[in-house]
């Protein structure tokens with residue numbers, strides 16, 4: 001029953017289970033159910049929080065407050081939820097940049113970013129790209145209106161020094177947005193590292209059950225937030241109340257899921273590191289990983305995604321087909337482990353045998369035994 005302001009200094013688990021809960025009211029539920037409403041009673045003046053369902057909804061309001069509390073504990077920030085991660089990403093980019101502005105994107109980020117790039121170019125925006133690793137985006141930053149960071153990058157798991165990039169960007173008046181999907185707010189807090197926007201797909205680990213599409217934008221500056229809000233109204237890419245409620249319900253277990261899945265990912269990465277046929281193993285939480293020195297400075301949990309290469313396409317396909325506890329499916333962050341041969345989509349610049357593996361909440365021993373058996377069988381069937 002403690003007001004949320006008092007929880008800013010509490011542990012992640014405490015904050016996760018109480019995030020965004022309204023004040024206790026006798027006979028009311030702890031987390032009020034989804035409000036299904038296209039319009040609200042509105043006699044007389046149109047002032048007030050709820051008028052029309054495209055602009056606001058009480059179920060969003062609870063979830064938005066919850067995400068704000070996790071992204072920026074104790075800070076006065078604004079969160080806006082969207083129908084998907086892409087709706088949130090588009091809302092930031094397309095509400096903040098204009099024709100002839102320069103935008104810097106990563107060239108190894110989420111696979112839809114090349115389409116975003118084309119869209120921006122169609123609108124007369126100049127787009128520059130550089131890899132995430134080695135802070136290479138610094139080299140193309142000059143005169144940019146907005147820098148888009150994805151750290152760790154999906155699917156290559158490179159990490160950049162967010163604060164260093166933010167400092168360089170802000171020194172020349174460039175806005176910075178960070179895609180926080182892979183880390184989640186319990187893994188990394190971009191606003192504390194100085195970013196103007198933390199943007200994420202809630203479809204992945206944030207909600208974690210593989211049954212909801214959702215996105216959000218969190219930012220500090222009310223003027224920037226107002227532009228994103230206007231964009232949401234104009235485009236109408238809003239979250240359904242049911243999705244918003246499911247997401248809020250799922251947030252209560254975020255710390256448990258993140259701890260469990262992160263520990264499982266580290267254990268899997270350690271097991272894979274001993275296999276000869278496994279190459280280019282990446283996990284930012286593995287102390288031998290090139291991302292580890294930076295990741296361990298700016299992240300507190302390293303996520304549940306492990307990536308690696310098997311010798312060729314057929315080998316990778318045999319491995320995936322022989323897994324029993326792991327679904328061959330895209331996306332990541334769910335309670336049930338998934339893995340896929342990423343090249344099948346054609347988008348990412350990865351090898352034919354590249355596997356993106358998302359560790360779920362299975363017992364790590366069971367999961368690792370399944371993976372090692374599948375690797376053995378894939379090798380024997382060569």
Ligand SMILES: *Cc1c(COP(=O)(O)O)cnc(C)c1O
Nearest residue numbers: 084085086110154181201203214
């Ligand atoms: C999945 C993903 C997105 C897009 O989110 P959707 O909810 O699928 O629209 C954006 N960024 C990253 C890093 C992602 O993994």
